[in-house]
Amino acid sequence: MARVLLFGRLADQAGWRDREVAAADLASLRRALAIEDPALAEALTAPGVQVAVDKTLVRGEAVLGERAEVAFLPPMSGG
């Protein structure tokens, strides 16, 4: 199971910010989220949304370990 974290407006849109999803890679994670909430899945692919796996930014595809933490980061506000 991967732990999925949403931040900022993505969490507001989804109505959750932290949940577990069974997925072995990012593509299957996105598909699993799209079945429940297609609008959210689309928002997660919007320009400016970055993805971190285990707190490291990744581009494109990524394999997820058994206890991977996947974070979707909307454009950052700065402090």
Place this chain on the structure above:
Amino acid sequence: MRVALTNAPFEPGALVTAFCAGRQETGAVATFVGLARAEAGAAAALELEAYPGFTERAIGEIVDQAVSRFGLQDVRVTHRVGRVEPGEAIVFVATAAAHRREAFEACDFLMDYLKSRAPFWKKEHGPEGARWIEPTDRDRTDAERWD
């Protein structure tokens, strides 16, 4: 610890005192304190969200850059997260160097980064509801001065 996130209000003066203590070879300490503005009633409060672990590491990388670029002896960044009321301190930056120019410039550099690129998500609560805030054009051009 050079970078700290805190949920609780902090007292900037106490952080300056602690940062200056016990220095024999530091000629200059520059500090910056950012406060939450009320915007004439438009901003009842700010809500700052960070990604614990990720946010500190990202700021830490910029702190490392500042240390090598300006030859700093020490740095401290303290940043609020959670709900911040108008008038409360949001961010504290202190830089220590042998001479003042490096301390001033490093403080300016760190704040430009923090305001434009640091991993925070900021929501403003006002009379007409809440809205997410993104960096202004001014924040971006300020940060580009150092590229």
